[in-house]
Amino acid sequence: MTSAPDDIILEASGLSRSFRGLQALADYNLRLATGEILGVIGPNGAGKTTLFNVITGFLPPTSGTIRLRGQEITGKEPNSVAALGIARTFQNIRLFSRMTVLDNVKTAQQLRGKAGFWETLFSTPSFLAKERALDEAAYAHLQSLGLEQFSDVYASALPYGFQRKLEIARALATEPSVLLLDEPAAGMNAQETAEITGFIRAIHQRFGLTIIVVEHDMTLIMPLSHRIQVLNYGRVIAEGTPDEVRGNPEVIEAYLGADEPADAVGA
Amino acid sequence: MAAAAPVQRPVRRQPFARQQAMLALAVLLIGALLTWFAHANLNGYRQQLFILCAIYAIVAVSLALTSGFTGVFSLGQIGFLAIGAYVSALLTMPPLVKQPIMLPGLPEWLATFDTTGWPPQAALLFACLVGGAVAAIIGLLVGAPLMRLSGNYVAVATMGFLIIVHSVLNNWGAVTRGARGLSQIPTSTNPWVAYIWLVIAVYVALRLRNSPYGRSMIASRENLIASRGIGVNVLRTRLLAFVVSAFLTGVAGALLAHQIGAIAPTTFYFGTTFTVVIMVVLGGMGSISGAVVGAVIMTLTPELLRPIEAGGAIGPIQYSGLYGLSNIILAVGFILIMIFRPQGLFGERELGLALFGRRTPQQEWAGESIAITPELAPEIDEPIPDPRA
Numbered sequence: 332m333t334s335a336p337d338d339i340i341l342e343a344s345g346l347s348r349s350f351r352g353l354q355a356l357a358d359y360n361l362r363l364a365t366g367e368i369l370g371v372i373g374p375n376g377a378g379k380t381t382l383f384n385v386i387t388g389f390l391p392p393t394s395g396t397i398r399l400r401g402q403e404i405t406g407k408e409p410n411s412v413a414a415l416g417i418a419r420t421f422q423n424i425r426l427f428s429r430m431t432v433l434d435n436v437k438t439a440q441q442l443r444g445k446a447g448f449w450e451t452l453f454s455t456p457s458f459l460a461k462e463r464a465l466d467e468a469a470y471a472h473l474q475s476l477g478l479e480q481f482s483d484v485y486a487s488a489l490p491y492g493f494q495r496k497l498e499i500a501r502a503l504a505t506e507p508s509v510l511l512l513d514e515p516a517a518g519m520n521a522q523e524t525a526e527i528t529g530f531i532r533a534i535h536q537r538f539g540l541t542i543i544v545v546e547h548d549m550t551l552i553m554p555l556s557h558r559i560q561v562l563n564y565g566r567v568i569a570e571g572t573p574d575e576v577r578g579n580p581e582v583i584e585a586y587l588g589a590d591e592p593a594d595a596v597g598a
Numbered sequence: 599m600a601a602a603a604p605v606q607r608p609v610r611r612q613p614f615a616r617q618q619a620m621l622a623l624a625v626l627l628i629g630a631l632l633t634w635f636a637h638a639n640l641n642g643y644r645q646q647l648f649i650l651c652a653i654y655a656i657v658a659v660s661l662a663l664t665s666g667f668t669g670v671f672s673l674g675q676i677g678f679l680a681i682g683a684y685v686s687a688l689l690t691m692p693p694l695v696k697q698p699i700m701l702p703g704l705p706e707w708l709a710t711f712d713t714t715g716w717p718p719q720a721a722l723l724f725a726c727l728v729g730g731a732v733a734a735i736i737g738l739l740v741g742a743p744l745m746r747l748s749g750n751y752v753a754v755a756t757m758g759f760l761i762i763v764h765s766v767l768n769n770w771g772a773v774t775r776g777a778r779g780l781s782q783i784p785t786s787t788n789p790w791v792a793y794i795w796l797v798i799a800v801y802v803a804l805r806l807r808n809s810p811y812g813r814s815m816i817a818s819r820e821n822l823i824a825s826r827g828i829g830v831n832v833l834r835t836r837l838l839a840f841v842v843s844a845f846l847t848g849v850a851g852a853l854l855a856h857q858i859g860a861i862a863p864t865t866f867y868f869g870t871t872f873t874v875v876i877m878v879v880l881g882g883m884g885s886i887s888g889a890v891v892g893a894v895i896m897t898l899t900p901e902l903l904r905p906i907e908a909g910g911a912i913g914p915i916q917y918s919g920l921y922g923l924s925n926i927i928l929a930v931g932f933i934l935i936m937i938f939r940p941q942g943l944f945g946e947r948e949l950g951l952a953l954f955g956r957r958t959p960q961q962e963w964a965g966e967s968i969a970i971t972p973e974l975a976p977e978i979d980e981p982i983p984d985p986r987a
Contacts (some may be wrong), residue, residue, distance in 0.1 A: 367984070387827065413829035425824035427817045429946065438813040442829035445810035448838070452805055462809070505828050557984045 340365045340541050341386075341417075341509055346395035348378075348385050348565075355381040357565040359395070363509070368535060368542045370556030370573070372549075374585065378565040379545040380422060383511050386543075387419050388412040399509070414442060418507035420498045422514045422545075428487035432478060432497055435486050436469040439504035469504065476500045476534075492523050496530065503538060510534075512544040516551045524551055531555060553577070561585070625949065626797065633793040645789060649857050651897045652792035656799045656850040658877040658889035660843035663803045666884035667812060668839045669819030670745065673871055674756030677763035678733040678844040680866035682851025684767065684774060685732045686725035687783045687861060689713065695782045703772025718786040726795070726852040733848025737841045745836040748822065760871060767863040779862030780855075787857040795853060796890070799846045803886045804948075806842065815839055816884075880935060882942030887949035892942070899931075900924050 339362050346359040356378045363369055371379050384390040386397055388409040396405045399415055407415070427435050445465070450458040473479040478500055481489055489497060495515060502510060515531065516524040528551045535542055546552045552559065552573075559576040561569040563585045569576055576582055636648040661675050688696070688708060695701075696709045713721035744755045767774045774780065806812050814835040818825040826832055855861050877896045881888025903924030909917060935943070 389823070389826070408831075409826040410829045410831045413827060419827055421824065421827075425821045425827075427820035427824065429820055430813070430816055434813055435817075438810075438817045438825070438830070439828040441810040441813065448811070451809040451811060452802065454805060458809075465810075501828060 338365050339363065340400055342398040342401075343386070344396055346382075346385060346397065347393045348381055348390060349393050354565045356385060356392070359565075359567065361560075363541060363543070365508075365541055366539065368544065368555055368557050370552040370559040371543060371545045371562060372547070372552060372559060372576075373562035377562040379562055380513060381565070382562070383419055383513055383543075383545065386412075386511065387417055413505050413507075416506070416508040417511065418502035418505045418509070419511040420495075420502055420513055420515065422517060424494050424498055426486040426489075426494060426498060426501075429485060431483050432486055432489065433466070433469055433473065433482040435497060435501050436472055436504045437465055439501045440465055440469050440472070442505050472504055473500065475537075476503075492519065492526070495519070495527060499530070499534070503534060507540070509541045509543070512542065512546075514546055515544065516546055516548045519548075521550070524548055527551070528555055621949075629793060629797070633789045636789040646857065647898065647901060648789050649787055649792045649853075651894045652789070652796045653787075653850050653853050653857065654874065654877065654897050655796050655890045655893035656853075657847050657874050658881065658893040659796075659799045659803050659886055660846040660850070661874055661878050662881070662884065662886055662889040663806065663846075664836075664839045664843040666878065666889075667807065667815040667819065668836045670748070670836055670840070671753045672756040672840070672843075673753050673875070674740070674759035674763075675843070675847055675874060676866050676871045677756075677760040678737060678847040679851040679854065679870070680763050680767060680863070681733045681736055682726075682729035682848030683855040683861050683866070684780065684851075685848075686729035686852030687780045687855045688773070689728060690721050690725045690784050690786075690856070691780065691782055692784075701773060701775065703770065714784075718784060719791065721784065722786040722791060722852070722856055725856065726849045729852035729855075730845040730848035733851070734841050734845035737844025738837065741837045741840040741844075742833075745833055745840055757871075760867070764863055764867050767866065774863075777863060779860060781860035783855050783859045783861070785856060785859040787853045792853055792857075795849055799849075800886055800890065802842065802846065806839070807886070811835065811838060876932065878942075880932065880942055882944035882946065884946045885942070885944035885948055888942055888944030888947075891944065891949075899928055903927055 341361065341363040343359055343361040346356060346361075347354070348356040359378075359382065361369075371382065373379055381390065385392045388404070388407050388411065391406050396403055398404065399417065402415070404412055404415060404417075427438065430438070444461070446458040446461045450461075470479060470482060473482055476496065476499075478493065478497060481493065481497075486494070486497060499510075499512070499515065512531065515527055519527060531542065531544070531551075532555060534540060544552065544555065554573075556573055559569075559571065559573055560567050561576060561579075561582045568585055569579045569582045571579070632648075636645055640648065657675065657679060661672065664675075665671050688701075688704065689711060690713045692714050693710050693712050696704055696711075698704075698709065701709065713724065716724075740756075740759050744752060744759070747755055768776055770776070806815075814825065814830045815838075817828075818830055818832045818835055822832065854865075873896060874893075877892035878889050879892075880895065881890070881892030906927070907919055907921055907923045909919030911917070
C-alpha cells in the first residue's frame with residue numbers, strides 16, 4: 332500500500348486526441364496509484380469526457396500510450412478494455428431501459444463467466460447452474476448496494492438518483508480495478524450529491540477500487556479526491572491536492588472565473 | 599416455512615416456472631393436434647395453407663431474432679430464404695432434370711447427385727440442413743461487414759444483399775434457369791415436418807433470448823455504447839443472431855421449395871420481404887410468440903378475405919365484386935393496429951402468464967421513495983487514506 336513504482340495501476344503518457352484540428356486532449360500524462368481517487372475538473376469542453384473516451388477505447392488517441400498494470404491497452408476495443416478491468420459510467424445516464432434492473436447487472440456480470448453456445452442451446456445442467464449462479468450473484472450485488480427492491484423493475488422506471496446508482500452498480504458488476512465516473516452528481520440537488528459522495532466513498536473501500544471522477548460539483552470532488560487535475564483546452568493546467576488546487580490562482584481564473592473569491596470554491 | 603430460519607433472500611425467481619412449463623407443453627400439444635388434424639383431414643389446399651403458415655412463422659421468428667433482439671433491422675432475410683430454397687432444390691431434384699442440357703452450369707457431382715433412392719423424408723432433412731448451412735455460411739460472410747453498421751444503414755445494406763441474391767437468381771441461368779425458376783422438386787414437405795422445424799426455431803430463439811447471448815443482444819439494442827462499455831462484443835453478438843437466423847430461414851426456404859415443387863426468383867423479393875416484416879411488426883418486435891401469431895394472421899387473412907372480392911351482401915347492402923378488396927381491408931387493419939397498438943399485438947412479451955399481467959417488469963416504480971442507503975457509508979466523515987502516502 333505504498334507508492335512504490337509497481338503500485339502504479341494506470342499510466343498515460345503523451346496522450347493526445349484531436350478532432351479536425353481541435354485539440355481536445357493534448358500531451359496528457361498520468362500515473363495513477365492503486366487505490367487512488369483522482370478528481371478531474373475543468374470547464375465545459377476542457378476534454379474531460381474525451382479523456383474517458385480515450386482511456387476506455389471509445390476513441391483511439393491521436394498519439395500517446397495508455398498502460399494498465401504495465402500492459403499497453405492503447406487502441407483496444409471498449410469491450411476488451413472492460414474485460415481488462417476498466418469500467419465507466421456516462422455523463423448522460425446510459426442504462427438498458429427495457430431490461431430489468433437485475434438483467435442490467437447480469438449483462439455486466441456475465442463478462443466474468445457465462446455459459447457457452449451449445450450449453451445454452453441444449454439448456455444443459457451446467458448452463459442452468461451457471462445461470463443460477465449469475466442470477467444469485469447479481470441479486471447479492473444489488474442487495475449489497477441497496478438496490479434489490481428494484482430488481483424486477485425496468486431500469487427506465489427507476490427514480491433518477493437510483494438510475495445513477497444502478498449505472499455505477501452495473502459498472503461494478505464487471506469487477507473492475509479502475510472505475511471512471513463521468514459526472515456522477517449531474518442533475519442532483521445538494522442532499523443527493525452528498526449521498527452519492529458517500530456512496531462512491533463506500534464502494535471505493537469495499538471493492539478496493541482506483542477511481543477517476545470527472546465532476547463540476549466541488550462539494551463532491553473536494554472531499555473525495557486525493558489528487559485533482561484541472562483540464563483546460565485539453566491540457567492539464569494544474570495538479571495537486573484539493574487544497575493546493577483550491578488556492579491556485581490560474582485554476583480560479585480558468586475554471587471558476589477570475590472575479591470569484593477563492594473561498595467560494597470550497598466544500 | 600419455519601419462522602426461526604434466517605431469511606437469506608426472498609424467493610423471487612420465476613414464481614410461475616411450473617405454470618409456464620405446463621403452458622409451453624399445452625401449446626406444443628395443441629400445435630401437434632392441429633398438425634395431426636391438418637395432416638389427416640384437411641384437403642390439399644388447406645393443408646398447403648397450414649404448411650405455409652408454419653414456414654412463414656419460421657421466417658418471422660428468425661427475423662424477430664435478428665431484428666427484434668439486436669435491433670439490427672434486416673431487409674435481407676428473404677435472400678436467405680432464396681438460398682435455402684435453391685440450394686436444397688438443386689440437391690434433391692432428380693438427376694434427369696439436372697442434365698447439362700437444362701442446367702449446364704452445375705458441377706458434375708451436383709448434377710449427378712441422386713437422392714431419388716433415399717426415403718423422401720431423409721432427403722428432405724438432408725436438403726434442409728444443407729440449405730440452412732449454406733445460408734448460415736453466407737450469412738457469416740455478409741454479416742461480418744454489415745453487422746458493424748446500425749440503424750438505417752444496415753437496413754439499406756441488407757436490402758442490397760437481397761437485390762444481389764435476386765439478380766444472381768435471375769441471371770445465372772446455367773444454374774438457376776433464370777426467371778423460369780426450378781421445377782420438379784420432390785414435394786415432400788408435409789405438415790409434420792413444417793411443424794417440427796417451427797418448434798425447433800421457436801425453441802432456439804427462446805433459448806438464446808433467456809441466456810447470456812440474449813441479454814447481450816437486447817443490451818446492445820437498448821444502448822449500444824453502454825453495452826460496449828460493460829464488455830459486450832457487439833459485432834460477435836449481432837453476428838450470432840444474424841447467422842442463426844440465416845440458418846433457420848435457409849431451412850424455411852428448403853421447406854418452401856419442397857412444398858410447392860417449383861420456385862422462381864419473383865417469390866424471393868420485396869413482396870415477401872415486406873410481408874415478413876409486417877408479420878414481425880404486427881406480432882410485436884422482440885416477441886417470438888408474437889412473430890408466430892403475426893405469421894399465421896398474415897398468411898390466413900388474405901385467404902379468408904378472398905371470398906369477399908367476389909361480391910355479395912353485408913346485411914341489406916349489396917356490393918359488386920372488387921378485385922384487391924381483401925388487400926385493402928388488410929391494409930386498413932394494419933393502419934389501425936399501428937395507430938392503436940404501435941408496439942404490436944404482443945409488444946416485447948411472450949405468450950404466457952406474463953401476458954395476463956402476472957409477472958411483467960414494472961413500467962414504473964410504484965413503491966415508496968427511499969433514501970439512498972446511508973448505512974452503506976458509516977465511515978462517511980472519515981478521511982480516505984491516501985494510497986500514495
